Amino acid sequence: MSRIKELFEKKKKELVSIYFTAGFPTVDSTMQILSALQENGTDIVELGMPFSDPLADGPVIQHSSEVAIKNGMNLDLLFEQTKEMRKSISIPIVLMGYLNPLLQYGLDKFLKRAAENGFDALIIPDLPIREYEMQYKPLFEKHGLQNIFLVTPQTNEERVRHIDKISNAFIYLVSSASTTGAKDKFATEQENYFKRIASYKLNNPLLTGFGISNRQTFEQACKYTNGAIIGSAFIKALEKDNNIKSVVSNFIHSIVKEKVA
Amino acid sequence: MNFKPDKYGYYGEFGGAFIPELLHRNVEELQQQYEGIIGDPAFQKEYADLLRDYVGRPTPLYLAKRLSEKYSTNIYLKREDLNHTGAHKINNTIGQILLAKRLGKTRIIAETGAGQHGVATATVCALMNLDCIVYMGEVDIKRQAPNVARMKLLGAKVVPATCGSKTLKDATNEAIRDWINNPEDTHYIIGSVVGPHPYPDMVARFQSVISEEIKKQLLEKTGKENPDVVIACVGGGSNAAGAFYHFLDSPDVKLIGTEAAGMGIDTGHTAATLAIGTPGVIHACKTMLMQDAYGQITEPYSISAGLDYPGIGPLHAHLHGTKRASFLSITDEEAVKAAFLLCRLEGIIPALESSHALAALEKVKFQKHETIVVNLSGRGDKDLETYMNKMNHEQN
Numbered sequence: 001m002s003r004i005k006e007l008f009e010k011k012k013k014e015l016v017s018i019y020f021t022a023g024f025p026t027v028d029s030t031m032q033i034l035s036a037l038q039e040n041g042t043d044i045v046e047l048g049m050p051f052s053d054p055l056a057d058g059p060v061i062q063h064s065s066e067v068a069i070k071n072g073m074n075l076d077l078l079f080e081q082t083k084e085m086r087k088s089i090s091i092p093i094v095l096m097g098y099l100n101p102l103l104q105y106g107l108d109k110f111l112k113r114a115a116e117n118g119f120d121a122l123i124i125p126d127l128p129i130r131e132y133e134m135q136y137k138p139l140f141e142k143h144g145l146q147n148i149f150l151v152t153p154q155t156n157e158e159r160v161r162h163i164d165k166i167s168n169a170f171i172y173l174v175s176s177a178s179t180t181g182a183k184d185k186f187a188t189e190q191e192n193y194f195k196r197i198a199s200y201k202l203n204n205p206l207l208t209g210f211g212i213s214n215r216q217t218f219e220q221a222c223k224y225t226n227g228a229i230i231g232s233a234f235i236k237a238l239e240k241d242n243n244i245k246s247v248v249s250n251f252i253h254s255i256v257k258e259k260v261a
Numbered sequence: 262m263n264f265k266p267d268k269y270g271y272y273g274e275f276g277g278a279f280i281p282e283l284l285h286r287n288v289e290e291l292q293q294q295y296e297g298i299i300g301d302p303a304f305q306k307e308y309a310d311l312l313r314d315y316v317g318r319p320t321p322l323y324l325a326k327r328l329s330e331k332y333s334t335n336i337y338l339k340r341e342d343l344n345h346t347g348a349h350k351i352n353n354t355i356g357q358i359l360l361a362k363r364l365g366k367t368r369i370i371a372e373t374g375a376g377q378h379g380v381a382t383a384t385v386c387a388l389m390n391l392d393c394i395v396y397m398g399e400v401d402i403k404r405q406a407p408n409v410a411r412m413k414l415l416g417a418k419v420v421p422a423t424c425g426s427k428t429l430k431d432a433t434n435e436a437i438r439d440w441i442n443n444p445e446d447t448h449y450i451i452g453s454v455v456g457p458h459p460y461p462d463m464v465a466r467f468q469s470v471i472s473e474e475i476k477k478q479l480l481e482k483t484g485k486e487n488p489d490v491v492i493a494c495v496g497g498g499s500n501a502a503g504a505f506y507h508f509l510d511s512p513d514v515k516l517i518g519t520e521a522a523g524m525g526i527d528t529g530h531t532a533a534t535l536a537i538g539t540p541g542v543i544h545a546c547k548t549m550l551m552q553d554a555y556g557q558i559t560e561p562y563s564i565s566a567g568l569d570y571p572g573i574g575p576l577h578a579h580l581h582g583t584k585r586a587s588f589l590s591i592t593d594e595e596a597v598k599a600a601f602l603l604c605r606l607e608g609i610i611p612a613l614e615s616s617h618a619l620a621a622l623e624k625v626k627f628q629k630h631e632t633i634v635v636n637l638s639g640r641g642d643k644d645l646e647t648y649m650n651k652m653n654h655e656q657n
């Protein structure tokens with residue numbers, strides 16, 4: 001069974017997923033952050049591959065990408081850094097990035113190396129379903145890597161059901177019509193949207209992302225979906241403090257309620 | 262050969278719609294409706310009336326005698342510089358604003374490089390009483406100040422793009438992000454034949470009025486509707502697409518696009534996408550673009566803000582790939598020289614962008630009997646400061 005499937009079998013609620021950009025804040029922080037996230041109970045990691053023109057991202061992730069590229073992060077280096085990662089990291093890791101760098105690298109070669117290193121799936125915001133199905137799907141299947149699709153408040157029921165049909169890991173529920181970025185709380189409009197999607201009783205688990213920043217937004221998202229993805233708020237925390245271990249531990253514990261022993 | 266896109270917006274291998282799911286509904290709505298709306302006779306009439314009475318079309322096709330003498334051939338200038346607002350850009354914004362109204366949109370966004378598209382968008386928004394937000398790179402805000410002032414006078418909000426090279430590419434990123442954040446009430450008026458399907462085809466259709474008129478005017482003037490050569494500058498490629506459009510299927514008409522070489526195509530300071538680019542995806546479109554070995558998009562450079570773009574419309578990538586059109590690279594220096602020449606020989610101050618088309622006259626050998634059409638995409642009022650700096654520099 002895939003790591004992602006196994007996780008959702010074991011744990012159905014309040015999954016914590018953290019996004020960060022490879023090569024940020026420093027070029028070799030990637031593995032340190034991964035280890036610290038695992039130690040502190042993160043369920044899934046989304047590892048961002050920096051791109052010069054991240055269209056679906058807000059200012060915080062844009063900035064982290066810019067810094068990471070300046071730091072010298074690139075796909076060869078990332079694969080080099082994560083070559084041995086499965087010796088110590090057992091949680092699922094999803095690679096997230098834009099299509100152009102992958103095409104330039106060679107999609108076949110990229111997927112091959114990603115699979116070899118033990119990555120579990122991909123999120124490519126600018127690879128929409130139509131283009132994926134028209135030309136790239138066989139390559140993903142060849143390397144056994146799932147492509148994860150997004151659902152937004154504008155996605156109608158028919159399309160949500162189609163996405164559910166072609167998905168095999170989880171569905172990424174975008175919390176609101178927006179680029180990425182931290183928000184303080186969700187409006188009733190968003191709650192209604194979460195309820196609408198939940199009422200479809202989809203086959204795939206749902207993780208909510210975009211705008212999750214604190215315990216309140218995390219808990220709201222978890223009420224209707226299996227967990228939430230936090231990106232910008234975590235990157236902001238990394239910007240403020242360079243002690244990775246303490247940043248990660250403080251951050252995760254500010255989001256998740258302490259488990260009663 | 263076929264130069265119309267297929268139903269998914271592909272010109273050969275180029276085109277498509279590589280949009281995030283967040284834009285799916287808006288882009289799909291356009292894909293499904295644009296042909297129906299544009300084809301509607303009521304739309305056609307409203308569009309044609311505005312082009313005639315408001316924009317001032319048809320624009321003249323002018324036989325430039327002294328320029329023709331210099332190059333020993335017959336050179337006609339298609340005077341898009343005489344359009345209201347001073348460039349071809351308004352052909353597209355009139356079309357798209359009418360479309361936006363039919364889609365029930367109330368808020369308009371646009372990106373701009375030289376500011377000509379921004380001004381043309383601000384103009385039609387004032388005309389139709391719609392909110393207008395224009396994204397413009399910080400560098401361009403400085404070098405095209407007159408156009409920033411015009412947009413503000415027309416009631417538009419100009420928002421600086423402060424990332425990357427702070428030019429057209431970055432302004433386009435910001436406009437796309439705005440659209441993601443405002444999916445209900447907003448229409449994005451893209452200013453060139455770039456972006457996701459259906460924009461490249463839609464903008465080309467609105468600009469195709471240029472070649473439609475050239476055909477009629479040439480027939481009147483010369484007895485033949487096809488010229489031997491059509492020359493146009495290419496940033497994203499909209500004025501070139503319009504000037505080429507009705508000649509695409511006439512292989513006897515030679516089509517020449519000119520890209521901005523900046524300081525030279527091998528200097529690292531260039532915007533000549535087809536000369537040094539490779540296939541990839543930029544602004545939701547598969548096309549040729551300037552990028553590094555890891556697919557990071559390269560920051561372009563050109564003296565001309567309207568050509569300072571690291572991509573190119575998919576139609577042109579296809580014309581290049583199939584060799585239906587040829588493309589030349591023109592440096593800053595060559596463009597400025599061509600601009601000065603036109604000022605002195607014909608009493609016309611061209612836009613820096615258009616000067617890149619004029620510079621092709623130096624590079625291509627023409628026959629005495631041939632008919633050459635140069636698309637003069639815009640006027641040079643916005644570029645006076647750059648021209649004066651160059652002139653003073655030359656005199657010192």
Ligand SMILES: Cc1ncc(COP(=O)(O)O)c(C=O)c1O
Nearest residue numbers: 377496497498499500567614639
């Ligand atoms: C006068 C003029 N010509 C040409 C261009 C380049 O655009 P395109 O290649 O879409 O015609 C611009 C863009 O701002 C312009 O202002």
